[in-house]
Amino acid sequence: MHVDPNWLAAFIAAPGVAASLGLLFTGWGLRRSVAWQYRLALIGALINFAVSVPVLLVTQAGNRLVLQMGLYQAPFGITVIADALSGLMLFFTALVAVTTLIYARGTLDDRDRLNFYPLLLLLIMGVNGAFLTGDMFNLYVFFEVLLVGSFALLTLGGQIGQINGGIRYVLLNMLASTFFLAAAGVIYGTAGTLNMAQLAERLPQAPPSVQLLIAGLLMIAFSTKAGLFPLFFWLPASYHTAHPAVTALFGGLLTKLGVYTLFRIYPLLFPELLQEWQGFVFVVAALTMITGIFGAMAVNTMRRVLSFHIISQVGYMIMGLGLAATGNPAMATFGLAAGILYVVHQMLVKTAILMAGGAAELEAGSGSLLRERMMGLRQRAPALAVIFFIAAMSLAGLPPSSGFVSKLWLLQGAIDAGHWAIAAVSLIVSLFTLMSMLRIWQKAFWGYPKAEYQVPSPIATPSRQWLTLAPIAVLLAFSLWIGIFSGPALQWFDTAAAQALDRAGYIQAVSPTNTIEYLGGSYDAK
Amino acid sequence: MSGLTAAILVGALFATGAYLILRRDPIKLILGLTMVSYGVNVLLFTSSTLRKGIPPVIADKKTFTGDISQFVDPLPQALVLTAIVISFGIVAFLVVLVSRRNMLVEQYGKAPDAPTAINDPFGATAHYLSGLDADPDDYEWVDDTFREPAQSERS
Numbered sequence: 001m002h003v004d005p006n007w008l009a010a011f012i013a014a015p016g017v018a019a020s021l022g023l024l025f026t027g028w029g030l031r032r033s034v035a036w037q038y039r040l041a042l043i044g045a046l047i048n049f050a051v052s053v054p055v056l057l058v059t060q061a062g063n064r065l066v067l068q069m070g071l072y073q074a075p076f077g078i079t080v081i082a083d084a085l086s087g088l089m090l091f092f093t094a095l096v097a098v099t100t101l102i103y104a105r106g107t108l109d110d111r112d113r114l115n116f117y118p119l120l121l122l123l124i125m126g127v128n129g130a131f132l133t134g135d136m137f138n139l140y141v142f143f144e145v146l147l148v149g150s151f152a153l154l155t156l157g158g159q160i161g162q163i164n165g166g167i168r169y170v171l172l173n174m175l176a177s178t179f180f181l182a183a184a185g186v187i188y189g190t191a192g193t194l195n196m197a198q199l200a201e202r203l204p205q206a207p208p209s210v211q212l213l214i215a216g217l218l219m220i221a222f223s224t225k226a227g228l229f230p231l232f233f234w235l236p237a238s239y240h241t242a243h244p245a246v247t248a249l250f251g252g253l254l255t256k257l258g259v260y261t262l263f264r265i266y267p268l269l270f271p272e273l274l275q276e277w278q279g280f281v282f283v284v285a286a287l288t289m290i291t292g293i294f295g296a297m298a299v300n301t302m303r304r305v306l307s308f309h310i311i312s313q314v315g316y317m318i319m320g321l322g323l324a325a326t327g328n329p330a331m332a333t334f335g336l337a338a339g340i341l342y343v344v345h346q347m348l349v350k351t352a353i354l355m356a357g358g359a360a361e362l363e364a365g366s367g368s369l370l371r372e373r374m375m376g377l378r379q380r381a382p383a384l385a386v387i388f389f390i391a392a393m394s395l396a397g398l399p400p401s402s403g404f405v406s407k408l409w410l411l412q413g414a415i416d417a418g419h420w421a422i423a424a425v426s427l428i429v430s431l432f433t434l435m436s437m438l439r440i441w442q443k444a445f446w447g448y449p450k451a452e453y454q455v456p457s458p459i460a461t462p463s464r465q466w467l468t469l470a471p472i473a474v475l476l477a478f479s480l481w482i483g484i485f486s487g488p489a490l491q492w493f494d495t496a497a498a499q500a501l502d503r504a505g506y507i508q509a510v511s512p513t514n515t516i517e518y519l520g521g522s523y524d525a526k
Numbered sequence: 527m528s529g530l531t532a533a534i535l536v537g538a539l540f541a542t543g544a545y546l547i548l549r550r551d552p553i554k555l556i557l558g559l560t561m562v563s564y565g566v567n568v569l570l571f572t573s574s575t576l577r578k579g580i581p582p583v584i585a586d587k588k589t590f591t592g593d594i595s596q597f598v599d600p601l602p603q604a605l606v607l608t609a610i611v612i613s614f615g616i617v618a619f620l621v622v623l624v625s626r627r628n629m630l631v632e633q634y635g636k637a638p639d640a641p642t643a644i645n646d647p648f649g650a651t652a653h654y655l656s657g658l659d660a661d662p663d664d665y666e667w668v669d670d671t672f673r674e675p676a677q678s679e680r681s
Contacts, residue, residue, distance in 0.1 A: 151619055160630045185566065185570040188605070
């Protein structure tokens with residue numbers, strides 16, 4: 001099977017064009033504008049999905065698709081590269097994008113949701129670009145593209161809770177981007193290039209102190225985006241204030257993108273430093289898991305609990321990175337593959353459970369677990385209860401779901417390598433996750449609905465029910481598929497991890513030149 | 527010498543920005559963020575060699591035979607330009623957010639973060655719940671988590 005690398009541009013062009021065209025419809029009268037924006041956005045997202053399938057298959061066959069924009073050779077032009085890791089991420093991002101669009105159609109109100117769909121596609125464009133780029137500065141730019149989209153989505157509606165959450169979100173993410181930019185400046189001053197393949201050649205030769213500075217700055221930037229232990233405060237302060245569809249999209253994509261950049265950058269640019277940092281990575285992973293789950297136990301509204309679960313689950317992915325930080329290639333591949341599987345599992349299940357939790361909040365008119373407002377959803381919305389139950393059990397790690405397989409894999413990696421402490425922490429946190437899920441189940445779904453809290457549900461009509469529940473079911477079907485047919489599915493993650501750790505192959509695929517040619521002669525930039 | 531000046535400038539801008547961000551006033555917060563992004567812009571600028579009077583462009587490339595390493599790298603200037611545009615856009619967005627917040631606070635006469643705002647219908651509830659009565663549990667933070675709501679608050 002062959003795919004022309006030019007198709008990679010479609011991941012950025014399709015959402016970008018659909019979003020721009022959608023904005024043209026704003027003057028048409030509210031209902032018609034929103035309907036057309038939705039149709040265009042759906043077309044854009046479906047094209048994105050359709051392209052991601054062959055890219056996934058080709059990259060899984062062990063190829064890297066490299067596109068040098070404008071045919072400028074590597075360090076001078078813009079490099080776009082898709083390997084198996086990017087391919088997996090792109091496929092599941094496209095899936096999350098399509099399902100979130102449909103879910104949003106079911107749950108959103110036309111009233112003041114103008115421009116929701118174009119903004120969502122702009123965010124997808126940024127996420128796709130960040131997965132594809134082979135250049136540090138472009139990574140920064142795509143981060144900003146998706147952040148600007150997410151700022152607007154988060155505060156769409158302009159209620160004061162959203163604005164308060166939005167200020168914290170914008171401030172902390174902007175500071176993280178500033179650190180990233182500073183790192184880019186130091187990198188360029190040190191290595192004279194921003195192309196990742198060329199950096200992979202040159203950075204390991206830089207003085208150790210400079211390497212430490214760059215790796216530290218990047219660590220601050222990416223761990224803020226990923227929501228790691230000391231830097232996660234923006235996440236629970238803001239996610240629950242937005243519309244459920246927005247929360248689901250953010251929960252499914254944004255922190256995972258931060259984790260992806262950690263998986264991409266550290267094994268590629270700082271292989272030795274990462275091994276030195278193994279203990280540190282495990283400590284951060286453990287603290288992230290523990291603070292996340294204790295935060296989830298301490299708060300009392302549905303989506304706030306689920307937001308803290310996002311943080312706790314990011315700890316498991318970072319545990320995968322820690323397992324990959326070893327000199328033994330087989331074990332490193334095993335650990336990183338487990339981490340990648342966990343990212344994909346979370347993209348599916350976290351989006352699904354935030355969608356289901358949001359639908360439950362809409363159904364009950366409240367997200368409170370402390371009082372009896374949500375009681376008895378099992379009776380009021382049985383289909384939603386079933387879907388939420390499956391998502392919750394997958395999140396807690398019960399078979400036969402992707403949660404079970406991914407946790408098993410991580411544990412096996414940790415125990416094989418003799419990291420007993422992190423294995424124990426992850427098991428205990430799993431138990432607490434299950435407890436937290438049971439608490440939601442008990443407070444929201446069990447019991448009998450109280451007559452005085454009955455409110456008219458905005459998603460009660462059959463068509464809206466269908467649009468709300470079907471996307472969640474699709475995501476969960478993928479999760480169950482990974483769990484049940486884990487043999488073939490796990491091959492994907494092995495390939496992805498092997499490619500992510502194969503530095504020589506990455507450099508060779510991009511093959512950056514070190515010679516600057518001009519008419520008077522040539523100059524060796526090394 | 528110019529390298530040292532730039533280093534001191536970056537440090538001063540970062541320090542000022544960090545100090546301002548830690549104030550409670552939203553306007554100072556925005557100013558602090560601007561300072562920090564200026565600091566980073568200067569840092570980016572120093573990643574090419576800082577030399578006086580040397581242009582980043584070769585005037586006549588047909589006849590040029592000299593040493594190309596004697597020219598200043600133009601790329602950091604392009605990077606700085608991109609970074610300025612992005613940080614300007616985000617700061618503008620933040621200004622709008624803060625002014626909108628001030629407007630809402632003025633309109634309803636309540637500090638949205640104050641714990642007294644427990645029955646404020648415009649608190650942390652997302653707008654899709656407006657119209658339904660607001661839920662006090664949506665506001666609480668860790669400090670009053672374990673407090674059972676009093677009977678009078680149950681409304």
